[in-house]
Amino acid sequence: MTASVDPIQLMKQEVAKAAAARVHSGSIVGLGSGSTAALMIQYLGDRLQSGELKDIKGVPTSFQSSVLAKQYGIPLVTLDEIEYIDIAIDGADEVDPQHNLIKGGGAAHTREKIVDALAKEFIVVVDSSKLVDRLGTTFKLPVEVIPMAITPVARAIEKLGGKPELRMGVKKAGPVITDQGNMVLDVKFDSIDNPAEMEKTINNIPGVLENGLFVGLTDLVLVGEVKDGQPIVREA
Known part of the structure; x- marks a missing residue:
């Protein structure tokens, strides 16, 4: 008998995997912080190890993402060494209909904003509970x-x-x-x-x-949901 897996955790895994799948070989990647971003870093490491992904470099947004990147074999660079970031992937605490965000639940929002603003493409990975009509309604x-x-x-x-x-x-x-x-x-x-x-x-x-309002930076929001006990990922 297999142990049941928490559907919320499954959904986080799926949305993290969907984001990691959008990273191409040769990319400079902004590595977000938090639980879903941590899973994304793990999946990037898996893709590197399998040979599916080659020659990527990571720019960490926190000590947490730096430690995880080293653990999963992702080479790191600093902002002194690069001129731009191809893609940044991070979570959010709130997302409004215009894709503005509140971030900073993990107190890493200053570095996250610097990295996300430098990215040609900034992808936000969240579960549907983070979607709000107006910022500040559920999160300080x-x-x-x-x-x-x-x-x-x-x-x-x-x-x-x-x-x-x-x-x-x-x-x-x-x-x-x-x-x-x-x-x-x-x-x-x-x-x-x-x-x-x-x-x-x-x-x-x-x-x-710096404050946790991220305005006009988001290019794509990937939302994880559980429907009929199954995790799905959709674009918001």
């Missing part, structure tokens, strides 16, 4: 802040109508520290009516490094 907006500026930035965000909360570590005393050595404010807005405007306004607050 992460804002990466230089530690000395936490209090003034929080005050400035409150004036914009947001409710900021310092992200605290799990199994670690104190706040979450990003790969850049900064802190994260998770901000609840009643609604984000104009994501492009909000992205610029928050990034203009002195002390803010």
